[in-house]
Amino acid sequence: MLEKTTRINFLYDFYQALLTEKQRNYMEMYYLEDLSLGEISETFEVSRQAIYDNIRRTEQMLEDYEKKLGLYHRFEKRQKLLKQTKQLLTEQNYDQATDVIDQIMEME
Known part of the structure; x- marks a missing residue:
């Protein structure tokens, strides 16, 4: 899990400019501030599932950007x-x- 977190953090550093503000907020809160899905969902007044889905889609986007651009x-x-x-x-x-x-x- 730590290896995945480290990789996502690096990918985020390289590709965050390609994300929407909402995606950046969720990723920063989840990966950098280490907040739980529940804490993030309370902040934005949306369901935990919505946060989870958005984070997973964003992770996939970061991986797709890496496949295409190879910066990491x-x-x-x-x-x-x-x-x-x-x-x-x-x-x-x-x-x-x-x-x-x-x-x-x-x-x-």
Whole structure:
């Protein structure tokens, strides 16, 4: 569950501008503020089921955006390559570090 929450939070960070204000509010309250469905439903005076359905649809939208745009995937790949570069530099393996930096630059 923690892995899913972390993934959704990252996807939300990347794609929140593509969501409606209502979707952003529900996602922030549920994932960032850790409010329950009941607490959110009281705030907006709608049923818990409506909140649940909206959050699930929004999660699916975020996953769809990721499939099409791949921003989170590229972010993860870049982070991995940066860690690898740091390790190679620590080991003073400059040629390999330069190769990894080239890979990072090609991603952009």
